[in-house]
Amino acid sequence: MNRAFQLSVSTRDRILDAAEGLFADQGFHLTTLRQITQAAEANLAAVNYYFGSKQELIRAIFRRRLDALNAARLERLDAIEEDDSRADLEAVLDAFVEPALEFTRGGDAEGQRFMQLLLRAFADRDTALHEAMRQEYAHVMRRFADAVSAALPGADRTRLRHQLDFIVGALTLTMAESALKDTRIIAAELVQFAAAGLRGSLDHRIPESARRTLEATS
Amino acid sequence: MNRAFQLSVSTRDRILDAAEGLFADQGFHLTTLRQITQAAEANLAAVNYYFGSKQELIRAIFRRRLDALNAARLERLDAIEEDDSRADLEAVLDAFVEPALEFTRGGDAEGQRFMQLLLRAFADRDTALHEAMRQEYAHVMRRFADAVSAALPGADRTRLRHQLDFIVGALTLTMAESALKDTRIIAAELVQFAAAGLRGSLDHRIPESARRTLEATS
DNA sequence: GTCTATATTAGGATAGAC
DNA sequence: GTCTATCCTAATATAGAC
CATH class of the missing domain: 1.10.10.60 (Homeodomain-like)
Structure with missing residues (x-):
């Protein structure tokens, strides 16, 4: 190997x-x-x-892959928005999720390894690496927040940021799991799950139902 | 401190x-x-x-907190199911999410630290710790999968497991973030997001829409 | 640009006095 | 049950020959 x-x-x-x-x-x-x-x-x-140094080696590894990953995501997003400035929600989410999975379909699962590495980077807080990654990601997250906003008119912006974090979490942890056979299916499931989740929050603007059940069960 | x-x-x-x-x-x-x-x-x-040894110290830390966390989750779930054997979906999700947040509301944010620790445990694969955690979690995940199944008749079981992983990912990564002010709000948002995501997959049994957009944009 | 050899530091763990 | 002192190991990093 x-x-x-x-x-x-x-x-x-x-x-x-x-x-x-x-x-x-x-x-x-x-x-x-x-x-x-x-x-x-x-x-x-x-x-x-x-x-x-060892630290600089680590940073070089992340630069190499994250540049490629985020570039692929933005390229896809550009392509979608060119067709239609108000893109389909599923298409936007797919542009975010799919490139992460494209890694995983390489010859020797080299991309899955990188997703594990990403997870480690999330866990390693406070390092210089973490801050560098945040900056690199901030740019991409803003673009995707805009795109989702456009696809879901009326969505609350703050809440949207939270929900994008949910999706990143789901994506990162899921992709870092070892026994993933059908990443393609799972990606499609995640896109659907996320799209339904985002749309669902348009119906319930204030998180009241959750609070109701919370009090009912305590 | x-x-x-x-x-x-x-x-x-x-x-x-x-x-x-x-x-x-x-x-x-x-x-x-x-x-x-x-x-x-x-x-x-x-x-x-x-x-x-240092390793045994680490395991002791996890045992202490995970026992408490999962016990709290199951206790909540039991309480819900006692009222009504087919529980409300939001209530079930809340029983999973809320106890994780209860930690975060302690005096000196000691619970948030533990969520960061959980994230590290996810990242540290292959250790004995990881396997011990999987076993501890398997029991809880099965119970919750059953409960969600009951609340969502007709849901595909395999897919449900994937979706629960999405939720765990979203929860863990979100809760491990440092600048969390309103964990209560975010928890409610996550419960809603997850409930809508789960319900949405009942409409689209085969992940076709995602695949369609995937091909349209590549 | 690649190697060997080594300087330097620091970790986990333990022995044994109190 | 708590302490000091120390053993043993292994890491990063560098110096300097080739």
Whole structure:
């Protein structure tokens, strides 16, 4: 498995690939530079030579994938909005969800590993990495909040942000699960679930029914 | 903050409290026994004396909180089903979501820390901890799947499991966010969102609309 | 740009006095 | 049950030869 690297791939890239897999499996702190360089068939000193430190290596891994993921999402969104400036809600959600899954359909599940890595990044709060990710994500989340707003006229903006967080949570945790066979189906289910959830909150503007049941059962 | 412990609390409990906070903030591997025992105002050797090892300390922390959380959920569910064997969907979801939030309303946000910790546990796959948690959760998830099934006659069972995973993801990631002011509102929003999402999938049995938009935009 | 060897630091765990 | 002192291991990072 670790030998999926071509000989022609540069040492730098082999290190990125090997580190990504090991970090996803074991976490950042459990994974040592020795493991990484061994898996990448590079010398122990190579990480510091190419990246300066272990921390910078981690950031480089995230930059590489997040740039690609978010670019793919925005590209899809652009395409949808070009057809119709008020896009279908399901289409917008699909533009957000699908690119995350496209990773998962690569040859050796390299994308699923990255989703595990994303989950780790969520868990690792307060690091410089976390802040960098937030900034990278903020841009994308704003665009999608706008698009959903357009597809659901009358939706409350604050609430929408919460709901997008729900969707990110559902997506991230689900995709990080190991035994995912039919990611395509699950993605479609998630899109439907999210669309119905968003539409449902148009009917109940104030979360009253939940509060009613809350008091009734306590 | 670290001095919220009473002098009368046992060394064992002070260690549990201190470790929980540090683990939530920094993660398991970054947190050292030296930090823990210093914060707990205990001796370095105390962790090994009381728990045997760092790993066993971690497991003890999770046992303590998860037992309480899941017991509270099931208690609520029991209460609902006693009133009416076919419970209201929102009430069932609320029984799952609310206890997680009750933590967050403690004096010094000790519960929010635990939600961060839960997130870390999700991210740390393959450990013995993870497996122990899965087993602990499986029992609860089955009960809730049954209850939702009863509230939503005709729902597909496999799909329901996926959807419950969506809800767990949304709940966990949302609750682990730091800047949560109105957890009560957000919980109500999540319950509504989830209820609408679940009901919406009754209308679209086969995820066709998502697939249609998927092909239309690619 | 790749290697070996090593400096430096710090962790978990334990032995044994009190 | 609590303390000090210490063992053992392993990590990151770097220096300097090739």
